[in-house]
Amino acid sequence: MKNLSRKGATAQSDSVKLEFSFASLRLCGRNTLFVAILLIFSALFIAPASSSSAFYDVVILNGRVIDPESRTDTVRNLGISNGAIKTISTSNLNGRTVIDARGLVVSPGFIDLHQHGQDDENYRFKAMDGVTTALELEVGTGDVDAWYAQRDGKSLINYGVSAGHLAARMAAMHEPVTFLPTGDAARRSATDAEIAEMKQRLEDGLKRGAIAVGFGIQYTPNASRWEILEMFRVAARYNASCHVHMRHAGVKEPGSSIQALEELIAAATITGAPLHVVHIQSTGGPATPKLLQMIAEARSRGLDVTTECYPYIAGMTDIKSAIFDEGWQEVFNIDYKDLQWAATGERLTKETFEKYRRTGGMVAVFSMTEEIVAAAIKSPLTMIASDGILERGKGHPRTAGTYSRVLGNYVRDKGALTLMEALTKMTLMPAQRLERRVPMMKNKGRIRVGADADLTIFDLRSITDKSTFQDPAQYAEGIRFVLVNGVLIVKDGGLQSDVHPGRAVRAPF
Numbered sequence: 001m002k003n004l005s006r007k008g009a010t011a012q013s014d015s016v017k018l019e020f021s022f023a024s025l026r027l028c029g030r031n032t033l034f035v036a037i038l039l040i041f042s043a044l045f046i047a048p049a050s051s052s053s054a055f056y057d058v059v060i061l062n063g064r065v066i067d068p069e070s071r072t073d074t075v076r077n078l079g080i081s082n083g084a085i086k087t088i089s090t091s092n093l094n095g096r097t098v099i100d101a102r103g104l105v106v107s108p109g110f111i112d113l114h115q116h117g118q119d120d121e122n123y124r125f126k127a128m129d130g131v132t133t134a135l136e137l138e139v140g141t142g143d144v145d146a147w148y149a150q151r152d153g154k155s156l157i158n159y160g161v162s163a164g165h166l167a168a169r170m171a172a173m174h175e176p177v178t179f180l181p182t183g184d185a186a187r188r189s190a191t192d193a194e195i196a197e198m199k200q201r202l203e204d205g206l207k208r209g210a211i212a213v214g215f216g217i218q219y220t221p222n223a224s225r226w227e228i229l230e231m232f233r234v235a236a237r238y239n240a241s242c243h244v245h246m247r248h249a250g251v252k253e254p255g256s257s258i259q260a261l262e263e264l265i266a267a268a269t270i271t272g273a274p275l276h277v278v279h280i281q282s283t284g285g286p287a288t289p290k291l292l293q294m295i296a297e298a299r300s301r302g303l304d305v306t307t308e309c310y311p312y313i314a315g316m317t318d319i320k321s322a323i324f325d326e327g328w329q330e331v332f333n334i335d336y337k338d339l340q341w342a343a344t345g346e347r348l349t350k351e352t353f354e355k356y357r358r359t360g361g362m363v364a365v366f367s368m369t370e371e372i373v374a375a376a377i378k379s380p381l382t383m384i385a386s387d388g389i390l391e392r393g394k395g396h397p398r399t400a401g402t403y404s405r406v407l408g409n410y411v412r413d414k415g416a417l418t419l420m421e422a423l424t425k426m427t428l429m430p431a432q433r434l435e436r437r438v439p440m441m442k443n444k445g446r447i448r449v450g451a452d453a454d455l456t457i458f459d460l461r462s463i464t465d466k467s468t469f470q471d472p473a474q475y476a477e478g479i480r481f482v483l484v485n486g487v488l489i490v491k492d493g494g495l496q497s498d499v500h501p502g503r504a505v506r507a508p509f
């Protein structure tokens, strides 16, 4: 009502102005030309200015708009200009590009907190799975500036990185900085001087806008508890969440995932650093429900602890890493036959395991049950994050299928969780995880006026992951349109070439 009466008042005062102008025209004959020019001027500039504000770069019409922050789930039209959502409306909107979203879900773009593959090949598969922001927060980098510079202006989707403890440890121990350590940094304890250097390197990275601090403690089993605490202390000073692959997997004591989570909750309590436990289901295995209970209890005492999972019964890692040191069969409760060589798809034997262990390469580890995975996905505590990486088409199907698999398999087919719950785990929760340190994340993971126009539009009836352990490089189906900063990167289910609207997600520096 308020708006209506205000509109009426404006219309009235406009007509008064117009009458006044005509009166001036009659009264002051010699000023006719001046007034006429004034009128033409107003017609040319004032009128188009008001109508252009209702002409958008992109409009999305009649979609089922879901916003987890406001719990909106209703049919609306969206108007997008200059990379941001400008209006959410029930009235018809006009724009240069019109997307008919009738029958489709319009969601905030998915935010993947755990994506290792950060190149064109990987970004294409992420886009086709609905991901608009892919962040490498577990392993991270040792050179934040160089990492961002490599992607600046060249990326399909938004990207970002943490300062990595693994990289800092490799550098402090004077070995080449690779993805995962396999030399000294993987196996020996650090001197006080080396710990001091690692701290300095993490601090340098945070000062250059690294989003978080990443850890892979299972890959550095001789990193002392004190070393980890020291790294948490640095993170705490910068409000940086610690994204941690825990020290131990499984249930076998001593050295269970429960003990590993105790170490991290203690470190978060002592230092005040926010804690984010990565891929809880693949580390926890059968202990996953207990780990989730521990996180819920820690949160109920006011601790900032969060976690994530992905929807597959196998993990994947480098066969050369410390994870496969003596005793791995007991830790994961598996044998050689439960390992699948990614390059060929073959299941391993004692002989082939030893052969590949010498050369190195990615291996899938079938260590989980469907019940554990479903329990992790259903838990209100978990975000969805892929842990994805593809190299020349080889890798884990989670890279290309994590989000469509949760939506198709767990939401639509199994009814394990609601669409609102699933989208909350894919959009709002990951944005909130980071926004204390990275304020720009307050404009992601939401559909509201002023939010970034990162949007994923999909067909819930047909959304399906197509990637498999045999053939992981298969685009998901059912993602119909994806926008990154207002630019279409997926249109009618097809990837757009030659667009690079992705921007850096980076803390202020």
Ligand SMILES: [Zn+2]
Pocket (backbone or CB within 6 Å): 138, 216, 245, 278, 279
């Ligand atoms: Zn990991």
